[in-house]
Amino acid sequence: MALRKDFLWGGAVAAHQLEGGWDEGGKGPSVADVMTAGANGVERQITDGVISGENYPNHDAIDFYHRYKEDVALFAELGLKAFRTSIAWTRIFPNGDEVEPNEEGLQFYDDLFDECLKNGIEPVITLSHFEMPYHLVTEYGGFRNRKLIEFFTHFAEVVMTRYKDKVKYWMTFNEINNQANYLRDFAPFTNSGLKFPEGATAIEREQIMYQAAHYELVASAKVVEIGHKINPDFQIGCMIAMCPIYPATCKPEDMMASTVAMQRRYWFADVHVRGHYPAYLKAYFNRKGFDLDITVEDEQALAKGCVDYIGFSYYMSFAIQDQADNDGSKVASIMTHSDFKKVDHVGAPEFDYNEDTDLIKNEYVQASEWGWQIDPLGLRWSMNWFYERYEKPLFIVENGFGAVDKIEADGSIHDPYRVDYLKAHIAAMIDAVNYDGVDLIGYTPWGFIDLVSAGTGEMKKRYGFIYVDKDNEGNGTLNRSRKDSFFWYQGVIKSNGEEI
């Protein structure tokens, strides 16, 4: 086995993190536009978007909206064969619930895709990447509301029809599974635009999360069906944030804790790929006494809308230790028979897998400045996990290393740490193809042009091969320049991965 001849070497971004022009061309505000910058350990805040004096980094981002032509020329020089971006829902439907689309927004993506295609770059499109219209959050409660299925499928149908001859690879919801553990108001990282009712308990929040996720999965399945009708050649995938959760030791309880944690985080992929809920999740709903709105029509839609491929991001791995040993007062990560009895078969008081408390530091790997554990072999492990479970083509649509870059006096930027990280991951990826027989469509490293960090709102957490002159406070010329990694990646693409 070797990499496909037409392997899609590319780069990935998301509209809200690079476009800017947040209120231009008829665009409405998205959840990303109402988030403050965060940075220096302060979390990003969701506001009403008009607090004066606050820094809203996504408003201008790196101004790709006005500079896309020069940028695409640089992407072509880099040698990209694919450019993964998202279509900002609010450029097409400023409020999200309109019937008629905004022509100016549609035209922008026509122009952008034409520019890419002219340069031999294939657009790969995410339909929802943390940028739900803010109006849908305030008026409808985001994906808590079944009506969102209608709004999202309408948006998807409009853009898939418009770009049916320009885009082949689509993804529905970016990192849909990242909401598995965000049980606080945290709209952007979930695509679900959730605002929990005041005073909602952990278990109520969890039920709301599952309900919203269900509506998103139904919406995604419907989009797969609609898309295949629009163009049978479309390849429509899901997008899963993959961080394998290793057992801390070979203690059987740790092994079981890892299995349960993987179920909590990755059941989304089961529904996307197999078209139905897995038994372990139905058992969990039952045990928790969740009363979810899942209709027979929904189940039929899920079964009809299975994805064509699995898109996933990979940055790091996690490790888990069974918590019963460490803190007797805490519900164990795994549900043992005695726990089961204790909660009387319904309504366990705690979320029994909590990413914030149950994960431990893996002593065998290093971490980035932001604590993201660096584990290239985990990528190969993940590819095997997906492929043996689903036997569907995979597409690595995000991977990368966030770091602070230093500009030398002559303007050059030496970033061997970034090259080291990517080299090791690409080598692991190629091993998964060559030795393990995994079918891989392509590889699009994240933030190949510096952009606004989704997690922190910072500019200084950079992933790019292309440097953008802008700092955390929003100052800078926005000029673009090539880092050392630019020339390295150029060589990787040219040799189809033979020279890394």
Ligand code: BGP
């Ligand atoms: C993923 C998101 C991206 C991107 C990336 C890096 O979770 O899909 O949007 O932001 O992570 O994260 P951060 O920007 O927080 O460093």
